[in-house]
Amino acid sequence: MATKLPGASISSSSHPPSTEKPSCKIKLIATRVSIQSRRISKTSCCIDSDAASAISRSQNKRPLTSINLTGCSKDGAGIRVAYQGISGAYSESAAEKAYPNCETVPCEQFDIAFQAVENWIADRAVLPVENSLGGSIHRNYDLLLRHRLHIVGEVQLSVRHCLLANHGVKLEDLARVLSHPQALAQCEHKLTSLRVVREAVDDTAGAAQFVALHKLKDTAAVASISAAKIYDLNVLAQDIQDDSDNITRFLMLAREPLIPGTDRPFKTSIVFSLDEGPGMLYKALAVFSMRDINLTKIESRPQRKRPILRPVGNSDGLNFDYLFYCDFEASMADHNAQNALKHLKEFATFLRVLGSYPMDINLI
Ligand SMILES: O=C(O)C(=O)C[C@]1(C(=O)O)C=C[C@@H](O)C=C1
Numbered sequence: 504m505a506t507k508l509p510g511a512s513i514s515s516s517s518h519p520p521s522t523e524k525p526s527c528k529i530k531l532i533a534t535r536v537s538i539q540s541r542r543i544s545k546t547s548c549c550i551d552s553d554a555a556s557a558i559s560r561s562q563n564k565r566p567l568t569s570i571n572l573t574g575c576s577k578d579g580a581g582i583r584v585a586y587q588g589i590s591g592a593y594s595e596s597a598a599e600k601a602y603p604n605c606e607t608v609p610c611e612q613f614d615i616a617f618q619a620v621e622n623w624i625a626d627r628a629v630l631p632v633e634n635s636l637g638g639s640i641h642r643n644y645d646l647l648l649r650h651r652l653h654i655v656g657e658v659q660l661s662v663r664h665c666l667l668a669n670h671g672v673k674l675e676d677l678a679r680v681l682s683h684p685q686a687l688a689q690c691e692h693k694l695t696s697l698r699v700v701r702e703a704v705d706d707t708a709g710a711a712q713f714v715a716l717h718k719l720k721d722t723a724a725v726a727s728i729s730a731a732k733i734y735d736l737n738v739l740a741q742d743i744q745d746d747s748d749n750i751t752r753f754l755m756l757a758r759e760p761l762i763p764g765t766d767r768p769f770k771t772s773i774v775f776s777l778d779e780g781p782g783m784l785y786k787a788l789a790v791f792s793m794r795d796i797n798l799t800k801i802e803s804r805p806q807r808k809r810p811i812l813r814p815v816g817n818s819d820g821l822n823f824d825y826l827f828y829c830d831f832e833a834s835m836a837d838h839n840a841q842n843a844l845k846h847l848k849e850f851a852t853f854l855r856v857l858g859s860y861p862m863d864i865n866l867i
Contacts, residue, residue, distance in 0.1 A: 579605035584755075585616035585625035588683075588706030591730030595708075597658045597753035598629045600867060611705065613643060617650045620758060628652065628756040634662070635750040636689045639802050644828055647754075647774070647857055654772050654858025656755035659866050664690055664744045667711050667736035668723040674739055681710035682725035685751075690725055693743040699723075711736055750866065754858075762836075763859035769834030770799065772857040775847060776806065776826050783850075784827070790846040791831055794839045800830040826853075835859035 579602020586594035589609045598607050608625045610616040619625040630646070633639045647654075664686055668677070677699050680687070684703040687694065694701055704710045710724035715734040723739060724730070731738050754772075763769060777783040791798055805823040833840035835856065848854050 578603050582606070582627060583608050583625040584627045584629060585610050585619040586629040587611070587613045587616055589708045589712060591708035591711060591727055591733045592706045593660060593662055593727060593751060594629045594631060594706070594753065596727070596729070597631070597660050597751075598627070598755075600660060601629070601656050601658045601753075601755050602627070613646055617646060617652060617756070620652055620756060621650065626757065627655070629658075630754045630756060631685070631751050632754055633752045633800070634685060634689065635748060636745055637685050640685065641802075641804060644802060644804055645807065647756075647828075648826065648855075650756075652756035652758065653760040654754050654860055655757045655761040656860045657770065657863045658753045658755065659863045660751050660753060661866055662686075662689070662744065662749045662751050663728070663742050664707075664725050664749070665728055665731060665738045666693070666723050666740040666743050667714065667726055667731050667734075668739050669714065669718055669720065670735075670737045672720055672723070672737070672739070676721055677723050679722040680725060681713060681722060683707045683710070686725045689744045689749055692745050693740070694725075708733070755860075756858075760856075760858060761860055763834040764861075765834050765836050768832065768862045768864065769836075769859055770830055770832055770862045771835055771840060771859040772828070772830045773844070773854065774826055774828050774857060775851040775854040776824065777850070778852055779822065779824075786850065787827070787847055790843045791829075794843050796839060796843055797832040798829060799832055800828070802828040804828065828857075832862070 582602045582605040584598040584602055584605045585608040586592060586598050587610055588594055590607075592609075595607050595609070598605060605627075608616075608619060610619055613628075613630060616625070616628040616630070620628045630643050631640055632643050632647075664682075666674075666680070674697070677697060679700045679702060680694055680697070681702045681704050682690075683706050686707050687701050687703060704713065707724070707726035708730045711726040711730040711734045713719075714722055714724045715736055724736070725743065728738065728741070730736070763771075775787065777787055788798065788801075803825045806826050831840070831843075833843075835841065835844075836859070840859075844854065844856070
């Protein structure tokens, strides 16, 4: 189904499955390019009409570049980026920060955004994974493991929440506030002071749209300033998050991994599990510290498929099995990082590299 969609062809990936049409297209064009270049070299001594028309044809066609294969022009033009929510959601802003001229594809759920990429409907998916006030978004870590997409980028976005209501509605009229649960949690102080009922919905922009569509007079939404403009709502209060520095980190996901480089600062994300025993995690983290590799994040999640509690040593206690998600500041093109993971693999019971990607060093 997805291969029939325009825009999801060459721009999508360097190694699509062999049954996919885009792969055939790439091969076809590449073959033509090589035939033409052989003909042109023949013409260096004598240009016949055949060769002349070949030259004129070759001038009209631009040769394939690595951009055609990765689907990633510098400004994101031609890239379709799936995100959870509707227009005006923060995830859409994150997509536009990563790929300024991309086409954003709204999705009902994160799971759908993943599937949109897997089924060639989109080229990238955007996934919020942590926030400076609310911490990790655990469900999204689980999604990373359940699907086989690769992390190809990150975006740090400054999230500034507004309280939006229909024109004429005042603060004292409010009995209810709708928003994404993360956004509600990030505005805990303000919402407590308002003494309103909080209701969780799928995304911040969806909350704004709901308030506007139903012309609600006692309900506001916590959403972005751009949602206020899109859904024609009044901004009752600005910067209502608990801390002025409210930053959400988003990951960009693709079907194919990025070829890691060393030309700029890279981060690598991995997930691993360990045998139970004293000092096991200490030993795992030492593979990075002994190579002077900086860890930027560690997150543990119980293993869904192995939730069975089991005895630990001589004690009577029972423990879960855990997965550890780690981010470290190094590229997989770096020998030091490769050696660290080789070392970790010697005793980890499971290890997967989720992606090696350029670090986002510009906060907006
Ligand atoms: O609802 C949105 O607008 C989103 O993009 C989701 C989301 C999140 O999941 O954390 C993104 C950024 C903010 O932290 C609040 C909500």
